[in-house]
Amino acid sequence: MFSSTPVIHIDPARTISRVDPRIYSGFTEHMGRCIYGGIYEPHNPNSLSDPYTGFRKDVLDALKELNVPIFRYPGGNFVSSYRWQDGVGPKHLRPRRPELAWLTEESNQFGTHEFMQFCKEMNAEPYICLNMGTGTLEDALAWLEYCNSSANTYYANLRRTNGHPEPYNVKYWSLGNEVWGPWQVGQMESQDYAKKAFQWAKALKLLDPKIQLISCGETGYADWDRVTLKKLVPVIDYHSIHIYTVSEGNHAVNVMGPAAAEKALEITKSLIDLAKIEAGSDKQVTVCFDEWNVWDPVRAPGEKGAEEHYDMSDALAVASWLNVFVRKADIVKIACIAQSVNVISPIITSPKGLFKQTTFYPLKLFATLMQGTSLNVHVSSPVYSGKTVPDWVEKLENKTGGDEKLTKFIDVSAVLSDARDEIRVAIVNKHATDAYTIPIRFGPACKVVGETVKVFEVWSPNLKDNNGWDGERVQTVEKEESWTGEYSVKRHSFQVLVFRIDVSS
Numbered sequence: 001m002f003s004s005t006p007v008i009h010i011d012p013a014r015t016i017s018r019v020d021p022r023i024y025s026g027f028t029e030h031m032g033r034c035i036y037g038g039i040y041e042p043h044n045p046n047s048l049s050d051p052y053t054g055f056r057k058d059v060l061d062a063l064k065e066l067n068v069p070i071f072r073y074p075g076g077n078f079v080s081s082y083r084w085q086d087g088v089g090p091k092h093l094r095p096r097r098p099e100l101a102w103l104t105e106e107s108n109q110f111g112t113h114e115f116m117q118f119c120k121e122m123n124a125e126p127y128i129c130l131n132m133g134t135g136t137l138e139d140a141l142a143w144l145e146y147c148n149s150s151a152n153t154y155y156a157n158l159r160r161t162n163g164h165p166e167p168y169n170v171k172y173w174s175l176g177n178e179v180w181g182p183w184q185v186g187q188m189e190s191q192d193y194a195k196k197a198f199q200w201a202k203a204l205k206l207l208d209p210k211i212q213l214i215s216c217g218e219t220g221y222a223d224w225d226r227v228t229l230k231k232l233v234p235v236i237d238y239h240s241i242h243i244y245t246v247s248e249g250n251h252a253v254n255v256m257g258p259a260a261a262e263k264a265l266e267i268t269k270s271l272i273d274l275a276k277i278e279a280g281s282d283k284q285v286t287v288c289f290d291e292w293n294v295w296d297p298v299r300a301p302g303e304k305g306a307e308e309h310y311d312m313s314d315a316l317a318v319a320s321w322l323n324v325f326v327r328k329a330d331i332v333k334i335a336c337i338a339q340s341v342n343v344i345s346p347i348i349t350s351p352k353g354l355f356k357q358t359t360f361y362p363l364k365l366f367a368t369l370m371q372g373t374s375l376n377v378h379v380s381s382p383v384y385s386g387k388t389v390p391d392w393v394e395k396l397e398n399k400t401g402g403d404e405k406l407t408k409f410i411d412v413s414a415v416l417s418d419a420r421d422e423i424r425v426a427i428v429n430k431h432a433t434d435a436y437t438i439p440i441r442f443g444p445a446c447k448v449v450g451e452t453v454k455v456f457e458v459w460s461p462n463l464k465d466n467n468g469w470d471g472e473r474v475q476t477v478e479k480e481e482s483w484t485g486e487y488s489v490k491r492h493s494f495q496v497l498v499f500r501i502d503v504s505s
């Protein structure tokens with residue numbers, strides 16, 4: 001049914017897949033103030049850093065609230081001219097190098113060991129992106145040996161000499177970053193990349209068969225993805241895609257942007273299936289969405305550190321992104337918000353402290369509450385029609401039936417908790433001006449227990465409201481509301497509703 005009055009139907013029997021906690025992963029690139037001045041600031045004038053590691057204690061504490069399971073490193077575009085060897089060994093001997101992605105200088109004071117230590121403190125797994133620009137297969141093998149080998153060989157011994165006897169056992173390795181992009185050092189054609197990545201994959205898995213490999217995709221809906229998947233499906237574990245959504249100063253464009261990511265995931269799933277059929281392969285390959293976020297590179301250029309200052313509208317866009325990942329739990333198993341600190345990030349620092357951006361709050365709610373099994377929610381909702389970026393979303397929507405539309409104003413995902421005693425429903429009301437009262441109906445075998453529902457709401461009266469050094473206007477408000485079978489959402493609001501349930505099954 002296609003309705004102007006929203007209705008949500010949830011049946012715990014209609015499961016999609018487990019939500020992989022790795023969809024709440026992060027990304028720390030040597031870019032702008034993400035590493036230097038972000039997570040790492042030895043000699044902070046206000047004693048905010050750990051005197052031994054140089055890590056900003058306040059930043060690590062804030063990141064810990066987000067339960068980040070994996071950090072991707074060291075880029076991004078940065079990796080395509082990065083020599084990992086420069087970033088190990090005594091710090092005073094590490095060379096400064098020209099840096100070609102963001103046209104800066106790299107001091108190499110933060111390198112492999114510092115990153116591994118950071119991950120250890122965060123209780124997160126490291127994920128290394130390999131340099132397929134200036135880097136050779138020999139360099140990549142050497143880095144893998146350095147990190148993972150327990151043999152009596154040169155690079156494993158070098159790691160021991162540099163103070164870490166035990167291997168780091170890095171599980172996730174990706175084969176280059178955005179190799180298709182004209183901005184990339186070492187840009188390649190899809191066929192050339194596919195052939196090269198295939199050979200790299202073989203060699204890397206010979207050295208360490210336990211690693212998981214991630215191929216470099218584009219947006220998921222590009223011919224690059226089709227060509228590279230066709231060749232690489234037998235040797236990879238994940239296909240990476242990247243999408244950034246923009247607002248262009250328009251709230252509707254901002255919040256409808258993640259619709260493209262939803263479609264991209266459907267297309268990528270089909271491309272993976274097609275490649276598997278063609279290769280006669282039963283290999284499990286899923287998506288690693290290892291760069292996603294709201295980013296307008298005109299507003300916040302990469303060369304200037306990409307320090308976006310997010311507002312209430314952006315918080316709703318990020319919540320909509322996360323709804324996509326929960327709904328597509330069957331195909332997306334890893335997703336890394338780009339990035340974790342200062343650079344298009346939920347956290348902004350200065351030498352005096354930090355503040356949490358508006359986007360921090362939906363991210364935290366998802367990472368803590370939207371875990372378990374994703375449910376196939378049915379939503380009838382008024383639908384947006386108008387400009388989208390990219391414009392193909394709008395064109396596809398014109399031909400699509402109401403229930404299938406990607407641009408519903410009421411955007412929902414839901415999970416069944418592992419204990420099967422709670423259903424948590426994430427609802428974004430994307431409409432700038434309209435509030436709605438939404439009946440929420442549960443399947444026949446599911447009863448809501450008690451007379452209240454716990455609500456975590458992110459809302460502020462003005463879409464342009466943001467957080468800053470003068471305070472955080474956009475935050476989570478926690479409340480307990482009486483449950484009457486329907487819930488009223490404010491205009492342009494985000495909320496997670498936690499229902500205690502009894503499921504007879």
Ligand code: AHR
Pocket residue numbers: 029031075076077078177178291302338339
């Ligand atoms: O995350 C910022 C940049 O965006 C990354 O370095 C690059 O991979 C992408 O284009």
